[in-house]
Amino acid sequence: MSTEKEDKKFVVNFPENTTVAEVTVREGDAVKLIEPKPPVKTQLSGVIGVPVEYLKKRVGTGQFSQERSHLIVNREKISLILVINEDDEYLRGIVEGRLSFHPKFSEFGINTGKVWTPAELGLFFKMNRVFFADKAINMKLVTDLMNFTATVNNKIERSIKESGDRADVFVQTVNSNLPPSFTLNIPIFKGMPAETLEVETFAKINGREVSFTLLSPGANQTLEEIRDRAIDSQLEEIREIASDIAIIEE
Numbered sequence: 001m002s003t004e005k006e007d008k009k010f011v012v013n014f015p016e017n018t019t020v021a022e023v024t025v026r027e028g029d030a031v032k033l034i035e036p037k038p039p040v041k042t043q044l045s046g047v048i049g050v051p052v053e054y055l056k057k058r059v060g061t062g063q064f065s066q067e068r069s070h071l072i073v074n075r076e077k078i079s080l081i082l083v084i085n086e087d088d089e090y091l092r093g094i095v096e097g098r099l100s101f102h103p104k105f106s107e108f109g110i111n112t113g114k115v116w117t118p119a120e121l122g123l124f125f126k127m128n129r130v131f132f133a134d135k136a137i138n139m140k141l142v143t144d145l146m147n148f149t150a151t152v153n154n155k156i157e158r159s160i161k162e163s164g165d166r167a168d169v170f171v172q173t174v175n176s177n178l179p180p181s182f183t184l185n186i187p188i189f190k191g192m193p194a195e196t197l198e199v200e201t202f203a204k205i206n207g208r209e210v211s212f213t214l215l216s217p218g219a220n221q222t223l224e225e226i227r228d229r230a231i232d233s234q235l236e237e238i239r240e241i242a243s244d245i246a247i248i249e250e
Contacts, residue, residue: 078099
C-alpha cells in the first residue's frame with residue numbers, strides 16, 4: 001500500500017490586471033476560519049452623566065476622534081446625545097444621557113391633571129408619609145380626606161332638604177378643613193437630591209362625585225432650574241475633558 005501523497009493540481013483564476021495576490025491552501029482537519037464580522041457599534045444610554053463618564057475613560061485612547069464627534073443638547077427632553085465617529089457607518093456610536101423623573105414624584109401626579117378620589121389620595125398620603133415635611137399635617141390630610149366624601153354628601157343632602165331645589169346639588173362651593181397647602185421633601189429627578197415643594201389640593205364636585213388634583217406652581221419653576229443647572233454642569237465638564245467636541249443645542 002502506497003503512503004505517498006497524491007499530487008493534486010488546481011487552477012486559480014485572478015481578475016484581469018491583478019499584480020499581487022495571495023492564495024492559502026488548507027487541507028485535512030484544519031480549524032475552520034472564522035468569518036469576519038462588522039465592528040460592534042457603541043450604543044449606551046443611562047442617567048444624565050453617562051456621556052461625561054464615557055469621555056473620562058475613552059478620551060486619549062484612540063477609540064474615536066474628538067474632531068469627528070459631536071454632542072446634541074435637548075433641554076426640553078433633558079437629554080445629552082454624544083455621537084462618536086460621526087462619518088463612519090461601521091464605527092459610529094451613540095452615548096446618551098437623560099434626566100428622568102423620579103418614580104415617586106411621578107406617582108404624586110403633581111401638575112399633570114391626575115385625578116384622585118378622596119379615599120385614594122388619603123391612602124396614598126398615608127403610605128408616603130416619609131416625603132412630607134410635617135408629619136402632623138400628613139396625618140390631618142389623611143384623616144380629612146378619608147372622611148371627605150361623607151362630609152360633602154351630608155352638605156348636599158342638607159341643601160336639598162332646605163332649598164327643595166335639586167339644581168343646587170350640582171353647584172357646590174368646596175369648603176373643607178383640608179390645609180390650603182402642604183410641603184413635600186421629594187426628589188424630582190432620578191439621582192438628584194430632594195427638593196422642597198409647596199403643593200395645593202384642588203377639589204371638584206360633580207353631584208355626589210368628589211375628585212382632587214395636586215397643583216404646585218413652584219414645582220414648575222424648580223423643574224426648570226434643576227434642568228438647566230444639571231445640563232450646564234455636564235456641558236462644563238465635557239468642555240474640560242474634550243474641548244474639541246462640537247456641542248449643538250437643539
